Amino acid sequence: MKENISLAESAQILRAAAVAAASGLVERRSLVDLILLSAVAGEHLLVIGPPGTAKSAAVRRVAKVLNGSYFDYLLGRFTEPSELFGPVDIQKLKVGVVETATEGMLPEAEIVFLDEVFLGSTAILNTLLGILNERRFRRGQTSKECPLRICVGAANSLPEDESLSAFADRFLVRHFVDEVPDSQLESLLAQGWESDRVLPEVKIDMELLDRLTAIARSADVTGVHSLLADCIRLLRKENIKLSDRRIVKSQRLISAAAVIDGRTKPEESDIWPILHVIPRKEDQAAARDILKDKLAESHSSTLLDAAENASMGKLARAQRLLEKAEMHLALPREEQNRLAMEALGREIDTCFSATSIPEKLKLAREELIKELETAE
Numbered sequence: 001m002k003e004n005i006s007l008a009e010s011a012q013i014l015r016a017a018a019v020a021a022a023s024g025l026v027e028r029r030s031l032v033d034l035i036l037l038s039a040v041a042g043e044h045l046l047v048i049g050p051p052g053t054a055k056s057a058a059v060r061r062v063a064k065v066l067n068g069s070y071f072d073y074l075l076g077r078f079t080e081p082s083e084l085f086g087p088v089d090i091q092k093l094k095v096g097v098v099e100t101a102t103e104g105m106l107p108e109a110e111i112v113f114l115d116e117v118f119l120g121s122t123a124i125l126n127t128l129l130g131i132l133n134e135r136r137f138r139r140g141q142t143s144k145e146c147p148l149r150i151c152v153g154a155a156n157s158l159p160e161d162e163s164l165s166a167f168a169d170r171f172l173v174r175h176f177v178d179e180v181p182d183s184q185l186e187s188l189l190a191q192g193w194e195s196d197r198v199l200p201e202v203k204i205d206m207e208l209l210d211r212l213t214a215i216a217r218s219a220d221v222t223g224v225h226s227l228l229a230d231c232i233r234l235l236r237k238e239n240i241k242l243s244d245r246r247i248v249k250s251q252r253l254i255s256a257a258a259v260i261d262g263r264t265k266p267e268e269s270d271i272w273p274i275l276h277v278i279p280r281k282e283d284q285a286a287a288r289d290i291l292k293d294k295l296a297e298s299h300s301s302t303l304l305d306a307a308e309n310a311s312m313g314k315l316a317r318a319q320r321l322l323e324k325a326e327m328h329l330a331l332p333r334e335e336q337n338r339l340a341m342e343a344l345g346r347e348i349d350t351c352f353s354a355t356s357i358p359e360k361l362k363l364a365r366e367e368l369i370k371e372l373e374t375a376e
Contacts, residue, residue, distance in 0.1 A: 010212060011262035013204060015302045019327075020202035021061040026180050028058050033306030034276060035062045038173050039111075039150040040212045041256035043249065044132055046117075046168065047154045048281065049177035055154045059113040067203045068149060071109035075120045084124060085139060098140040107137035110149045110206060117153035118164055125167050132170045149209060158280065172249050173273075176281040216259040221251045224266045228254070231274055231294050238290055240283045250277045260302050272298035275310040318358045321348055325364035329371065341368055 018036060022029040031047065035058065038045045047055045056072065063070040073084055082088070086105040088098060102108050114120075120128065128151075130138055135146045153171055232247055242250075253273035258266040272295055278284045288295075288310070298311035304320040321344065328341050348357070348365050357365070 005208075007215070007259065007262045007264065010208060011260060011302050013208065014260055016202050017062075017065045017204050018303065019323075021058070021065045025054050025058055025061065028054050028177070029305035030309045031055070031058045031175055031177060032062055033300075033303035034173055034175050035059060035150065035152060037253060037256055037260065037273065037303055037306065038152075039066070039209055040216060040260055041172075041252040042149070042213055042217075043172040043252060044151045044153070044170060045173040045175065046171035047152060047175050047177060048156070048158060049154075050156060050179060053177045053179060055152075055177065056113055056115060059111070059152045063111045063113075065202050065204060066111065066149075066206060066209065068110035068206045069108065069147070070111045070113075071104075071106045072113040072115070073106070074115040075117060075124070077119055077121075079120060079124065081121075081123050081127060081139070085127060085137065088140070100137075100139050100142040102137065102142070102144070107131065107144065107146050110147050112148060112151040113154070114151065115154045116156075118155050118159045118161075118168070125164075129167060129170065149206070168279075169243070169245075172246065173253065173276050174279055174284070175276060176284070212256070212259050215264060216252070216255040219255040219258065219264055219266060221255050221266050224251075224254060224268065224271055227268060227271055227294065228274065231271065231291055234290050234294070235278075235287060238286065240278060240287055240290070242277060242279075246277050246279075250274050253277065257300060257303065257307075261300050262302075268297050269299050271295060272300070272307045272310040276306075317351055318361050321351070322358075322361045322364055325361070325368055329364065329367050333371070333374075336371065338372065341372060344368065345372075 014036060018029065018032050021035075022032040025032070034045055039062075049055060059072070060070070073079075082100075084106045086100045086102040086107070089101040092099045100107075106112055114128075127137070127139060130136055131146050131148060132151055135148050137144050137146050151171075159165070159168060228247075228250070232242065235242070250273065253276070254266050254270050257270040257273055258264070261270070263270075275284055275287055275291070275295070278287050295311035298307055299319050300307035301319055304323055308317050308320050324344055325348075328336060328344065345365060345368050348361065352358075352361065
């Protein structure tokens with residue numbers, strides 16, 4: 001990676017990475033965005049949703065784009081610690097040293113996906129706690145630092161067992177997925193058929209994430225303290241409470257959102273990740289309405305879908321629609337999807353009036369119409 005690459009160039013690279021990773025995954029761009037956000041923030045992500053909703057596919061595609069060492073596993077009641085962390089090193093055991101051979105296992109991975117994460121045994125979850133919190137693996141006489149950038153855990157639902165609460169709380173970011181809606185079934189069939197055969201071509205050196213993380217960690221976040229505190233107060237009034245730790249750590253996400261968007265100092269537009277710190281689905285839904293005015297200016301030119309999903313604001317929506325229009329217009333005419341372009345035009349007209357539409361989106365809409373008319 002070039003040492004002198006600018007933040008603006010980094011934002012373009014990450015935007016291309018998000019598009020590449022999400023290609024073929026219908027309604028999963030928000031998840032891809034949040035994986036990238038969490039990776040830059042150095043935090044972990046919990047995805048809740050029914051089986052077969054492309055949770056693991058999204059993580060695998062991001063891992064390929066990031067070009068990082070990857071480990072995934074489906075946990076069960078009878079999963080042994082050695083299946084995740086590695087077996088006892090037999091050669092060292094012969095001389096009385098109990099060490100774990102971690103080559104190719106979770107302690108040496110940069111990106112980890114654990115499906116049915118709450119089904120792990122107490123021994124597994126206790127070891128994972130050390131890795132998630134401290135990036136250090138301890139087992140027997142083995143104690144080593146882990147290169148873990150992000151762990152994505154997945155489950156069908158949040159655990160009701162109070163004993164799992166401390167473990168679940170280590171996943172700062174929460175995202176809830178549903179099955180693809182009826183209106184997107186044709187896209188699911190078409191894109192799903194291709195997704196397994198067409199792998200992302202974009203590759204990012206993990207050093208880029210390290211640099212962005214360092215910039216995000218040193219950013220001055222005091223400019224958003226007042227707005228963030230107001231959001232927390234509004235949530236508390238409606239009995240949506242966040243722990244002090246989650247409130248403090250939310251600044252990492254807000255700072256990362258700014259850096260990913262090419263800026264060294266968070267602004268009002270970067271406050272949207274606060275929604276994904278809220279642990280429960282129903283509380284997230286309520287918070288969108290409670291914080292509607294506070295999040296109205298939220299948007300991201302890189303993590304478009306995640307920002308729109310959080311804020312439901314017009315600026316975020318305009319960014320997403322503009323990206324879609326530019327993607328259609330960039331294709332050779334013979335490869336353009338006329339029906340998709342017409343649907344996009346209708347969505348733009350539904351979301352924006354002639355006086356409220358942003359200038360860049362207005363120009364893109366005009367280009368779409370021109371292309372459609374020319375095709376006729």
